[in-house]
Amino acid sequence: MGLYGLEAFPVLVESDIARALPSFDMVGLPDTAVKESKNRVRSAIKNCGYSFPEGRITVNLAPADKRKEGPIYDLPLFVTILRASGQLTADPGRSVFLGELSLNGDLRPIKGVLPMTISAQENGFERIFVPAENAAEAAAVEKIAAYPIHNVRELIAFLDGQQMIQPAKPEPPKKDAFDQMLDFADVRGQVQSKRGLEIAAAGGHNVLLIGSPGSGKSMLAKRLPSILPDMTLKERMETTKIHSIAGALPHGTSLISTRPFRSPHHT
DSSP states (O other): EEEEEEEOOOOEEEEEEEEEEEEEEESSOOHHHTTTTTHHHHHHHHHOOOOOOEEEEEEEEETTTTOBOOOGHHHHHHHHHHTTTSOOOOOOOOOOOOOOOOOBEEOOOSSSSHHHHHHHHHHTTTTEEOOOGGHHHHHSSSTTEEEEEEEEHHHHHHHTTTSSSOOOOOOOOOOOTTGGOGGGOOSSHHHHHHHHHHHHHHHHHOOOOOOOOOSSHHHHHHGGGGGGGGOOOHHHHHHHHHHHHTTTTTEEEOOOOOOOOOOOOOO
């Protein structure tokens, strides 16, 4: 999968191993981070007990007219090289592989898992393999099984039928988010200001608070999120997608249930 803004698109990673002088080439508009995958994958294959194939290795990232960015192609590159060299005989089927590899084969969390899982489901894929830290957000998407992977050894054992991995289950919405907020009901007085904020919260309007220092502007602004309406599922998905792509989604988080709120101060 690849990312273009907030949307994702399928990427086919295919490889060819030819009998020639050893080389490793990648085509299909890979950026620098993708090209560096060669070294990580080579070390991971060797350190996990597999043989890195000799000869000329050519990897194609299709479609070739869209730029591929980030380290998310480490895991599919690992799988396709093992398949091409005959060290993995199992057919992954309609599966998506995402993840950055460490040199010992452990998977590191990546950005943008939620939008890529949504795209995978829309394109008819049946299962997706992601780093364990990203499994919660992938599991939030229905009609596709999200498998948490810690190390490539357990992934290969699962594909070969030697080990079972249970798909991640979607987490229920967390109800304790508002408990950490300052409560709007704590404000005494400020009748006109409170009325204005209530109207803004109900209608989704912007608010500009003006007043002398100490009049309660910051106090009111900090308590405004506690009266904002709950987000719909579509809004939660859209908000989580933005946080996921920006790398601001805490690991292990499914969907964000707290409505985004910004309160910039003039200082």
